[in-house]
Amino acid sequence: DSIWEIWTAHPDGEAVALMTKAITAIASRHWEEAQALLDDLVRAQPLWPEAWNKRATFAFLRGDDESSARDIRRTLQLEPRHFGALSGFAQICLRHGEAASALIAVEAALRIHPHLTPMRILADELRRLHPPTVH
DSSP, rough: OOHHHHHHOOEEEEEEEEHHHHHHHTTTOOHHHHHHHHHHHHHHHHTTTHHHHHHHHHHHHHTHHHHHHHHHHHHHHHTTTOOOHHHHHHHHHHHHOOOHHHHHHHHHHHHHHHTTTHHHHHHHHHHHHHHOOOO
């Protein structure tokens, strides 16, 4: 929780206000408003990893995996230890039947944050269902 607090904190009060409005719009299912707010946020704060991650999450919720993956990539460029972005990428991989890629992303997230219980369970399941092949 402390890590998430750090990631969502920002010295610019206007950026925090935009993030809060975007989160509220998403929760209220006001999709167009949420998209506009998140677009404004990444334009205003292009170096804030959580702005990109939140927009990636929103794109994933809408089923726009291409946009989500692009924003995850930017999130990870800015904050390579962003286990939430890695977890999100794993979900995209799973949605596209790419279990091996999902496992790589999950394992990367677990190296950063080994106490992610849902990701540990997912990793175990992926290893069980798709054991590595020996060549």
